[in-house]
Each structure stands twice: as C-alpha cells, then as structure tokens.
Amino acid sequence: MYFELRNLLNDTEVNALFSNEVVSQSKFPENKIAYHVLHDPWSATKNIEQRTYYTSDKLAQLNNTIVSTISKLFKINVACKYSARRLIYGPGKDMVWHYDSKNGGRVMSAILFLSERESYTGGEFKFTDSDIRGHKGDVIIYTLDEMHRVTPVTSGERQSLLFFYNEI
Numbered sequence: 001m002y003f004e005l006r007n008l009l010n011d012t013e014v015n016a017l018f019s020n021e022v023v024s025q026s027k028f029p030e031n032k033i034a035y036h037v038l039h040d041p042w043s044a045t046k047n048i049e050q051r052t053y054y055t056s057d058k059l060a061q062l063n064n065t066i067v068s069t070i071s072k073l074f075k076i077n078v079a080c081k082y083s084a085r086r087l088i089y090g091p092g093k094d095m096v097w098h099y100d101s102k103n104g105g106r107v108m109s110a111i112l113f114l115s116e117r118e119s120y121t122g123g124e125f126k127f128t129d130s131d132i133r134g135h136k137g138d139v140i141i142y143t144l145d146e147m148h149r150v151t152p153v154t155s156g157e158r159q160s161l162l163f164f165y166n167e168i
Contacts, residue, residue: 002127002142003073009062009137014114016058017161023055033063035084035161053083063163066110070141070165078108078165085162086114089123094152097128100144100164108165110141120156125149134160 034053113134
C-alpha cells in the first residue's frame with residue numbers, strides 16, 4: 001500500500017532542508033533526525049565509516065509531518081531510527097526491482113522528491129502496478145511489501161530523500 005502527498009513542500013521549504021549542520025563524522029547521531037549523501041544508490045552499505053551526517057530544523061519538521069501522516073493513514077506509531085539517505089542518480093544510474101529491507105524492524109518507507117521533474121529524463125519511480133511522476137516537494141509513503149524500482153536516468157540528475165520508519 002502506498003500514499004502520495006503532492007506538494008507537501010514548496011521549493012523554498014525543500015531547499016531549507018539542506019541548510020546543513022554537520023552533526024557527525026562517521027557515526028550516526030543519536031536522538032536527531034539526520035541524513036547522509038549517496039551518489040551511487042548501490043553504495044548504501046559501503047564506506048559507512050566515511051559518512052558525514054547532516055541535520056537541520058526543517059528536516060526534523062519534515063520527519064514529524066511524515067510520522068504524523070503515517071499514524072493517521074496507517075494507524076501505527078513509527079519513528080525514524082536510521083539516517084535518511086539523500087540519493088543522487090546521474091545518467092545511467094538506476095535501482096532494480098526490490099522490496100525495502102525489514103532489517104531492524106522497519107515497517108514503512110518515505111521518499112521526498114528533491115529535483116524538478118523537468119531537470120532529468122528517465123529516473124521514474126515505479127511500483128508494479130503504477131508509475132509515480134514525482135515533482136519537487138512530493139512525498140510517497142509506502143509499506144515494505146510494495147516492490148518498486150527507479151528506471152535508469154538518461155540525462156540530468158534525479159535527487160530524492162529516502163526515510164525508513166520502524167514501528168514503536
């Protein structure tokens with residue numbers, strides 16, 4: 001099951017998410033919502049000790065909005081216990097069909113689109129039964145039983161912010 005939140009954030013609000021405060025070099029900061037950057041979506045489990053984690057007040061506000069929305073729509077209480085991933089897909093980058101991992105008790109995922117749709121070609125987010133043409137500021141919240149993929153980017157750069165949520 002998935003749910004789309006169109007225009008959750010405007011351009012100014014998306015850009016404000018990245019008024020980066022470095023909170024940690026190589027260690028996930030406890031008690032803060034943070035993100036790290038992956039230029040290669042396939043590198044999620046590599047070089048963990050070399051990551052830099054960032055946070056901002058706006059990022060915490062966005063997380064609170066997503067948590068509240070999940071609670072209302074799916075009738076469960078969740079928390080983001082892992083850092084979000086700022087995914088950057090350049091030409092030729094994609095993600096094959098997969099299910100998000102249930103590692104550590106994860107139950108939901110959410111993606112915030114960070115790029116203007118016109119700034120890249122390819123890079124569509126697909127579920128098995130639908131294509132999502134997200135625009136900057138849109139969010140998709142989905143359960144981990146939804147198989148999905150990102151088609152290859154053919155030009156430009158596609159950016160998104162991926163959150164994982166655990167039931168609490």
